[in-house]
Amino acid sequence: MSYASYEKEFYGQRALITGGTQGMGLAIVKRLAGAGATVLTTARNKPANYNIPNVHFVQADIMKPEGTQAIVDAVKEKLGGIDILINTVGGSSSPAGGALALTEEHWLEELNLNLLGSVRLDRNLLPLMLEQGRGVIIHISSIQRVLPLYESTLAYAAAKAALTTYSKGLSNEFAPQGIRVNTIAPGFIQTEAANRLIDRLAVTAGSRETALKLLMDSLGGIPFGRPGMPEEVAELAAFLASDRAAAIHGSEYVIDGGTVPTV
Incomplete structure (x- = not known):
């Protein structure tokens, strides 16, 4: 089936995509909005001239509880509910130098950005999905959860490993109630x-x-x-968010060009 066949695939769907102003997040925003979804996206700062049809923006920091609340309020106000939640926010600002270079503050910041921000949003938005008996949650993890780079991004890798494990548990709990939860683990994008x-x-x-x-x-x-290219990750996200993936629950899809050397 051609891409054109999917151009209205998400018509009538309401999607929240965090971190949608650059990189993979922006590509996913464009992919779902281009296929008919009404999208709300977030970032700590709004770029100049950010104007995409069918896309709303809320400036918020998911690392802070008040940022989460602002996003939840915007979902209710601008979307009137939610069908798809894709958590793309993540990253690392910790220094190089191995495990002993990381302070308590570094660890807390990495866990907050790469794990707890998603947990907060899920906890607040899952009740809306449960009320309607359906919903899709996708978390962007990383191949570093199995290939940790201890010299530079150990805390990030550990947080992404926790995100994948958390996603699996969430799927096991809520799959019987119509909620699909999966993860995507990109390599070098x-x-x-x-x-x-x-x-x-x-x-x-x-x-x-x-x-x-x-x-x-x-x-x-x-x-x-x-x-990989951001648009290639967006295609995978669109597939997992669609009804074509209706039987896929609690899975992680690696998109890394073959980087991970094991089965």
């Missing part, structure tokens, strides 16, 4: 942030091509030969 990192590395590496190869080699290589 060439987002705006990745491009900025490549540009910085290229200064010493000599070229962007060399810098990109160094990054892929640091992951153990990507058999596919290139990073």
Whole structure:
């Protein structure tokens, strides 16, 4: 079936996509809105000229309870309910240097951003899904949950591992009540942030091509030969959010070009 066949697939659906102003989040926003969904997205800051048809925006920080409440209020006001929740917010700002370089504050920040922000939103929005007897929740995890980079992103990897485990438990509890919960575990995706990192590395590496190869080699290589693109993650998210995936519950889908070397 062609992509065009799905252009109205989400007509009448109401979706909340966190972190939808850049990278994978933005690609998912465009994909679902382009297929007919009414979308609400969030970020700590709204970019200039952010204007996508069928997309509402609320400025909020999911790391704070008051940010969660602002998002929940916006879901009720702007969407009138929710059918699809996709938690894409995540990242790491901890310093390099291994486990002993991480302070209590670093650990709490990584857990709050990569795990607890999603937990808060789920806890507040699940009752709306339960009332209507249906809903889809997708969490964006990471292949680092099985390939932790201890030198630089150990706390991030641990938080994503917890997110995947939490998602599985959530699915087991709510699948009988019509709620589907799944996770997506991306590998190296060439987002705006990745491009900025490549540009910085290229200064010493000599070229962007060399810098990109160094990054892929640091992951153990990507058999596919290139990073994934945000739009490719968005296609996977659209499939999992759709009725085509009605029998898929409690699963994690890896999209990493073959980076993870195990079955």
